[in-house]
Amino acid sequence: xxxxxxxxxxxxxxxxxxxxxxxxxxxxxxxxxxxxxxxxxxxxxxxxxxxxxxxxxxxxxxxxxxxxxxxxxxxxxxxxxxxxxxxxxxxxxxxxxxxxxxxxxxxxxxxxxxxxxxxxxxxxxxxxxxxxxxxxxxxxxxxxxxxxxxxxxxxxxxxxxxxxxxxxxxxxxxxxxxxxxxxxxxxxxxxxxxxxxxxxxxxxxxxxxxxxxxxxxxxxxxxxxxxxxxxxxxxxxxxxxxxxxxxxxxxxxxxxxxxxxxxxxxxxxxxxxxxxxxxxxxxxxxxxxxxxxxxxxxxxxxxxxxxxxxxxxxxxxxxxxxxxxxxxxxxxxxxxxxxxxxxxxxxxxxxxxxxxxxxx
Numbered sequence: 001x002x003x004x005x006x007x008x009x010x011x012x013x014x015x016x017x018x019x020x021x022x023x024x025x026x027x028x029x030x031x032x033x034x035x036x037x038x039x040x041x042x043x044x045x046x047x048x049x050x051x052x053x054x055x056x057x058x059x060x061x062x063x064x065x066x067x068x069x070x071x072x073x074x075x076x077x078x079x080x081x082x083x084x085x086x087x088x089x090x091x092x093x094x095x096x097x098x099x100x101x102x103x104x105x106x107x108x109x110x111x112x113x114x115x116x117x118x119x120x121x122x123x124x125x126x127x128x129x130x131x132x133x134x135x136x137x138x139x140x141x142x143x144x145x146x147x148x149x150x151x152x153x154x155x156x157x158x159x160x161x162x163x164x165x166x167x168x169x170x171x172x173x174x175x176x177x178x179x180x181x182x183x184x185x186x187x188x189x190x191x192x193x194x195x196x197x198x199x200x201x202x203x204x205x206x207x208x209x210x211x212x213x214x215x216x217x218x219x220x221x222x223x224x225x226x227x228x229x230x231x232x233x234x235x236x237x238x239x240x241x242x243x244x245x246x247x248x249x250x251x252x253x254x255x256x257x258x259x260x261x262x263x264x265x266x267x268x269x270x271x272x273x274x275x276x277x278x279x280x281x282x283x284x285x286x287x288x289x290x291x292x293x294x295x296x297x298x299x300x301x302x303x304x305x306x307x308x309x310x311x312x313x314x315x316x317x318x319x320x321x322x323x324x325x326x327x328x329x330x331x332x333x334x335x336x337x338x339x340x341x342x343x344x345x346x347x348x349x350x351x352x353x354x355x356x357x358x359x360x
């Protein structure tokens with residue numbers, strides 16, 4: 001935005017200091033003059049020339065004092081304003097570097113806590129978060145590009161094989177193309193859902209997590225039975241405020257993850273909802289392979305599948321827990337992952353509990 005040039009803040013502060021000093025000096029001289037006229041006995045001043053002599057002696061000295069205060073105020077005010085505004089120059093420099101794309105610079109203002117120190121620390125915190133967010137977005141974009149490129153490359157290879165071998169049976173080719181295309185569509189939809197959760201562009205309403213848990217388990221029950229797994233759902237009414245569609249997707253992702261990454265047979269999935277203090281808690285626990293404490297924190301990263309998470313017909317696109325994390329954060333909640341002692345994973349989602357419904 002183009003703006004007309006104006007006075008600098010340093011000059012404005014200097015002029016303010018000078019104006020205040022001149023006014024204070026003028027008031028002081030006025031008080032002295034009034035004191036001399038009112039309280040000095042007439043016998044000492046007399047009349048006529050004596051009062052005139054006092055005026056002739058006082059006014060020039062007063063004028064000289066005002067000139068001295070003017071010069072002193074300009075010089076001292078300029079130096080003082082420069083010293084007070086020195087942190088702003090560092091803030092301006094850091095802002096320009098950030099605008100040019102350099103987010104690694106930090107102000108690190110020294111000294112005790114004051115308004116400038118709080119501003120500088122807040123700016124450093126903002127830069128750190130922006131740098132981490134940009135790095136995460138770049139990493140996510142690279143991973144997404146890689147994941148999207150894979151089905152496209154496979155599709156291109158299959159089409160080249162069909163073109164070079166026209167006598168080949170196309171039934172198997174069509175089936176494989178259908179599978180690859182379905183995975184590409186699933187990945188695209190997952191990316192769109194992840195973006196929607198990050199933007200928090202959804203309508204909030206009162207939602208019961210216990211009903212959502214039942215709906216999610218009923219949807220995925222055929223997949224669990226196909227794998228010989230038992231799904232157990234329990235809990236009390238657990239109300240929160242949020243998007244029914246997103247919270248259902250979050251729960252479906254958790255239950256699907258618990259089913260797919262479970263024991264080959266006779267495994268179990270537990271889905272529980274509770275109210276803990278001021279939190280609505282959803283817990284999904286499953287049996288499975290032993291997970292190390294180093295691997296578990298990485299599972300919420302996009303396209304991270306962890307140990308023993310090979311691709312199969314139901315492994316998904318590697319965004320399940322990343323979507324869960326984004327939906328949880330969009331609802332001002334927290335997500336905790338912990339390995340089970342006997343193998344498997346425990347995922348706990350804590351959301352703000354909904355306020356009691358009014359009787360009206």
